[in-house]
Amino acid sequence: MFAAPSVSAFNPPRRILMGPGPSDVYPQVLAAQSRPTVGHLDPLFVAMMDELKSLIQYAFQTRNEMTIAVSAPGSAGMETCFVNLVEPGEKVIVCRNGVFGDRMRQNVERIGAEAVMLDFEWGTAVDPEVVEAALKAHPDAAFLAFVHAETSTGALSDAKTLCALAREHGCLSIVDAVTSLGGVELRVDDWGIDAIYSGSQKCLSCVPGLSPVSFSPAAVAKLKARKSPVQSWFLDQSLVMGYWSGDGKRSYHHTAPVNALYSLHEALRLLAEEGLENAWQRHRDMHLLLRQGLGSMGLEFVVAEQSRLPQLNAVYIPQGADDGAVRKQLLDNYNLEIGAGLGALAGKAWRIGLMGYGARRENVALCLRALAEVLN
Numbered sequence: 001m002f003a004a005p006s007v008s009a010f011n012p013p014r015r016i017l018m019g020p021g022p023s024d025v026y027p028q029v030l031a032a033q034s035r036p037t038v039g040h041l042d043p044l045f046v047a048m049m050d051e052l053k054s055l056i057q058y059a060f061q062t063r064n065e066m067t068i069a070v071s072a073p074g075s076a077g078m079e080t081c082f083v084n085l086v087e088p089g090e091k092v093i094v095c096r097n098g099v100f101g102d103r104m105r106q107n108v109e110r111i112g113a114e115a116v117m118l119d120f121e122w123g124t125a126v127d128p129e130v131v132e133a134a135l136k137a138h139p140d141a142a143f144l145a146f147v148h149a150e151t152s153t154g155a156l157s158d159a160k161t162l163c164a165l166a167r168e169h170g171c172l173s174i175v176d177a178v179t180s181l182g183g184v185e186l187r188v189d190d191w192g193i194d195a196i197y198s199g200s201q202k203c204l205s206c207v208p209g210l211s212p213v214s215f216s217p218a219a220v221a222k223l224k225a226r227k228s229p230v231q232s233w234f235l236d237q238s239l240v241m242g243y244w245s246g247d248g249k250r251s252y253h254h255t256a257p258v259n260a261l262y263s264l265h266e267a268l269r270l271l272a273e274e275g276l277e278n279a280w281q282r283h284r285d286m287h288l289l290l291r292q293g294l295g296s297m298g299l300e301f302v303v304a305e306q307s308r309l310p311q312l313n314a315v316y317i318p319q320g321a322d323d324g325a326v327r328k329q330l331l332d333n334y335n336l337e338i339g340a341g342l343g344a345l346a347g348k349a350w351r352i353g354l355m356g357y358g359a360r361r362e363n364v365a366l367c368l369r370a371l372a373e374v375l376n
C-alpha cells in the first residue's frame with residue numbers, strides 16, 4: 001500500500017481574471033455546473049443539447065447543421081477543424097501573425113499536408129493583399145487558415161474579406177474564433193466561413209474545457225469525400241455527429257462532459273439574453289474606458305488603433321517596471337490576474353483581457369487603480 005496523501009479540499013480565492021483567458025465566469029454559469037448530473041442519453045439532457053446547439057448557432061450566426069461543442073478546449077477545436085478537413089498532401093495557406101497561427105502550421109504538418117506560411121509582423125492584422133497574392137500564386141491550395149482574434153498580440157483580422165478571398169479562389173476557410181466569439185462582430189454564414197472553432201473560457205465566460213465548432217455545407221461535403229479516414233478517432237466528426245444529431249437515434253460516442261455542458265448552455269443563454277450586438281458594443285465600450293485610463297498613465301498599445309481587439313489589450317511594459325513583480329503584486333494584493341506577454345512579446349507586454357463577464361465597469365476601474373498603485 002502507498003500511504004494516502006493528506007490533502008484538504010481545494011478552496012481557491014475569488015480572483016478577478018483579466019488576462020487572455022480563462023476569463024471571469026458568470027456566477028450563474030458556475031451555479032449551473034453544480035446542478036445534478038444526469039445521464040448523457042437522458043431525454044432531458046438530450047433536449048438541453050438541442051437547445052445548446054441552437055444557442056451555438058446563434059452565437060456563430062449560422063444555420064450550419066454541423067454545429068457542436070467539442071468535449072475539450074479550444075486547441076481541440078483547432079485540431080478538429082484541421083484533421084477532419086485536411087488530407088495528407090493537400091496545401092494549406094496559413095497566416096501567422098502570432099502564436100496561434102503557428103499552431104495551425106503544426107497541425108497541418110502533422111497531418112502530412114503542406115503549410116504555405118504567410119508571415120505578418122506581430123501586433124498587426126493579416127493583410128488581405130498578401131493573402132490574395134498567395135492565393136493566386138498557389139492555385140492548388142485547398143484551404144486558407146487564419147486567426148480572427150490573435151490573443152497573443154491583441155490584433156483583429158478582417159475575417160469577412162479573407163473568407164471572401166478564399167471562396168473566390170476555390171479554397172475553404174478555417175477560422176480560429178477562440179477569442180473573437182462573443183467579443184467582436186462575427187457572422188459565419190454572411191461571411192462564408194467554412195470551418196470555425198472557439199473556446200468556452202474567453203468571451204463566453206464559461207468554464208474552460210469546451211470548444212464550439214461549426215462546419216459549412218461545403219466543409220461537410222469535403223469531409224464526406226475524404227479518401228482517408230480521419231486520423232483522430234475522438235475528433236472524427238462523422239462519428240461525433242451520431243451523438244449530436246437528434247431524431248431519437250443518438251448513439252454513444254463518448255461520455256459527454258454533462259455538467260460542463262450545463263455551464264455552456266447557461267453562458268450562451270446569457271449571451272442570447274443580452275443580444276450579440278449588445279455584447280459586442282459592451283466589449284467596445286469597456287475597451288474605450290480602459291484605453292482612456294491606460295493612456296493617461298502613459299501606457300502604449302502594441303496594436304494600431306484600427307486593428308485593436310477590445311477584449312484583449314496588449315500594452316508595452318513601461319520602462320523600469322519589473323514584469324514579474326508587478327503581476328505578482330496585482331495577484332497578491334488585488335487578487336487581479338493580467339496576462340504576461342507571449343512568444344515575441346514575452347517580457348515586453350502585458351495582456352489585459354476584457355472578456356465576457358469581465359468586460360464591465362468595476363473590472364476596468366479596479367485594473368486601472370491597481371496598476372496605478374503598483375506602478376507608483
Ligand SMILES: *Cc1c(COP(=O)(O)O)cnc(C)c1O
Pocket residue numbers: 021073074075076078100147149150151152176178179199209
Ligand atoms: C486560447 C486560444 C486557443 C486555445 O484554446 P485552449 O482552450 O487554451 O485550448 C486557440 N486560439 C486562440 C486564438 C486562443 O486565444
